[in-house]
Amino acid sequence: MKNFEYAVPRTEAEALGLLSREWGETEILAGGTDLVGLMKKMIVTPDRVVNIKEIPTLRGVSETADGILIGAVTPLDEVLDSPLLDDFPAVKQAIRGISSIQLQAQGTIGGELCQRPQCWYYRNGGGLLADRGKLVASGDNRYHAIFNNSGPAKFVHPSRLAPALIALGAAVRVIGPKQDQESLVPLAEFYRVPRDDNQRETVLAPSQLVTHVYVPWLNLHSATYEVRHGEGPDYPLAAAAAALEISGGVVREARIVLGHVAPTPLVSGDARNALVGRSVDANTAESAGAAAVAHATPLSHNGYKAQLAKTAVKRAILLAAGLETGGF
């Protein structure tokens, strides 16, 4: 990696003061499990790295009147171990899926949500959009998007927690760009599809910072199901999270979110519609899965991902309802 200036602020205000207004000049370091690799490969080459892990207010899991607040630099294993999140199994299942003890111990929840795409054209120096998507379209796209891929962005968003947190109605507290600015952004509105190489994958401006994740207490049955090639920390091939409001044996409301199939985590209204008003069994879960992928638009080498996404939706719903998935 190239030489850089290293800053370790102790307060949110200090951190904001150190962030540039231009993308690329500063990068935020939390656990570093993604950033350091990007810097070593010179994919990002910041002049200044701002380590926010020493800001005490950004760490820890606490209870509020109507939900749970998780500091952005809280390590994933602390989230996993927190009894406050016992009633949000979708979150814990997603963290367990990361498998690697090192990644769980070093990685933070904020960093997990803000990590950069794994697209191998991006990681090989081809730019975030890989020549406006041409490299991906004509190349090897076996791991790329099967939804929302008609524009230049064809990567899949890498976050493994975002589907679960979106399904649970979570939001992120964002501060900046000005010192006293702060807002609560629903996580479902946090991600966006970049249209050019100067945009990133979230609505954050370069000088904004995620400080906390807020998960409301909505009494939902939730689960995450990831289709993983193996037991290691590798990213899933497709994933889904389901959060269901069930009463009298019938689904009253549902939020189904797919992961690793589009440039953003993808809320599936079609899957929701197939489920609401019915009881959960293998058939309704299957039809929700089928509905979720009915409008998939696979690229040249990733048609198989529709089957995986369909299965992930089906199994997340079954798991959320406390039923057997019938598979691994």
Add this chain to the structure above:
Amino acid sequence: MADMNWPKQGTAAVLGATPDRIDGIAKATGAAKYTYDITPDKMLLARALGCPHGHCQITAIDVSPALQVPGVVAARALKNVGAQVNWEGDLVAVVVGETEGAVAEGLKEIKFAFNPLDVWVDDSDLAGAEKAGRTQGAGDNTKLDNKDIKKPEEQDAEFKRLLDECKKDGAVVEGEYGIHVITHMCLEPHGSTCEWEGDKLTAHLSTQNVSGTAGQFATPLQIAATDVTVHCDYVGGGFGSKFGADSWGVVCAQLAKETGRPVKLMLDRDLELKNAGTRPSGFIQVKIGANKEGVVQVWDSKHWGTSGIQGGPVTQGVIPYVFDPPNRRRKSIGINTNAAGARAWRAPNHPQACAITQVAYDDIARALGIDSYDVFLRNLPTVTNNKAEVYKAEMEIAAKLMDWRKKWHPHGKGPAKGSVVTGLGMAIHTWGGAPHSSTCTVKIHPDGAVETFLGSQDLGTGTRTVIAMVVAETLGLPVDAISVNIGSSKYPTSGSSGGSTTVGGVSESNRRGATDALNLLLAKVAPKLDAQPEDLEAVKGRIQVKGNTAKGLSWKEACGLLGMTPIEVQGNFQRGVTQTNLSSNGVAGVQMAEVAVDRETGVVKMLKFVAVQDMGLIINRKLAASQIYGAVIMGIAAALYEERIMDPTTGKFLNAELADYKLPRLGDTGQIVVELYEPESEYNRGVVGLGEPPVIAPPAAIANAVCNALGVRVGTLPMTPKRVLDAIAKAK
């Protein structure tokens, strides 16, 4: 006189036991210094720049801007304007600096431009490669039971007749199978730290060839090989890719000379994978015919693959693998791709040959509805290595350990639990494993200390421990009484660690050297005990009259008789020259896999794997088993996870990072059961190499198990979820 031959089975004091590695603690605690750990004072760091395109002509290369970066000490272009680059990642320049940051910024400043040329990287698409002019014939061979048929058109007719006969009476399968290119993925990349003292070079080289690399530095540097010391105490993986000094090793030495300071140049992970070794791919179209018993009568195949820019496929001599039916025709074609040349990969050619041919034998079982075990058994009379009886015995053991007969079901006919089905598969393999030439110096000091020196290396086999055990057995001492010195080219010459030759080689030289040293000691001791040297023995730390513990001396007392001068002798074994009873050549080996497959996701899970392996006389049972565990895991990787993935347009090696290059983790390996097959008949053959054979059969065995589970053949390996789902969809 002490007997050179190995003790009879069951009588050895040390051989066949399971002591821990003598360097195990050092390795586990980090005390062991690998090449990457060597950091002499004032050392400079060097890194290379790889070409960003798979095939191009260089139009500009200028390293001078790099020299303007603070902290950069030297930079040089490794190629000239006009030169053609044939693969992405080929090294085009190198920068040397004080810090990692300075070197990185220096690399970024290098001016490099090129004109792209045509790229071809698809080795599975034979028709496309032919159209692109990237193929070349690589040999063919025909064998017919009826030797009078010689004309090609008559041979065509005869193969058709034979296949028609099988179709009528037994079964014919027309299959397409394949296995992709994989890399060596040495955890420690290739490279060295080079330092000069005047005109003498010390190269700390990550190598599996300590004795054979000094000259590889000397010749291009125009110095004498005597002025080069190659040093490597520990090597973090080689698998056949680390026999050379490599061009970047020589550049490292040149830069150390130029800067007057030690220089470290280890390849980055991506450049490691792009330059420092791959295993050729293998794809095949087969027509195979068998009688109704499943005994194969005819084999007719065309196979192709790539060894990179050299364009060679899997050698045709191992097709079909181990079995050689009475009528057999094989044709091989090489595909020239824009990738670095392949290097020897643990058991060169064999794993691919096994993976693309023993699946066809299993498809015969599937077509006939016969237990795969019986098909393998009934074809044993056609094995090429005269080991049918060994295979038969090993199959029986493996079947028992797997509970094969109880678990077996016809292909695709097993019970399903939800979307999950299970299946069994097997495969067999063969290998040589004769020892390499080896020389050692054994010293017995007057204080009783014993040491041995040889220019060998520990590629992971536990070379130090093997040597210590052999010397300890010979001298009647405990293993920890032996000081083992390997890892320097200044020690007596010992062969490179390739071809499963090391344990045999170092055992040969050390058994010989230690026996000769002991005989010199016995001659000194004999008068003291009023005995003849041939009446004495070395056991349990004593030199004594055979069988008489009362008439003897402790080892220390005995060595005290040497006065001031140690005993020093050389043990010498020259492959193909030295007559020997200590070692031999040739092994069999049987492996069985049990898998579960999720039909909705295409995910395959290993449930159980059984490996039964002969290796002649076993020096250390724990080390032998470890070799097999490692080999099986490597085989699981090739069966289910790893492959090189190339971009068709730019020729970029897309997954040349550990994050993208899929490998199994411990949770993916299932239960592995290792059985060492060592009846007296094997023990009496002496030592035979083990490193390679157990890595051969896993991909075929696992592919056959997946087919048995699904009733559908997943033709191409690795069997990723995508390929499994595609195969299921195609079969519908």
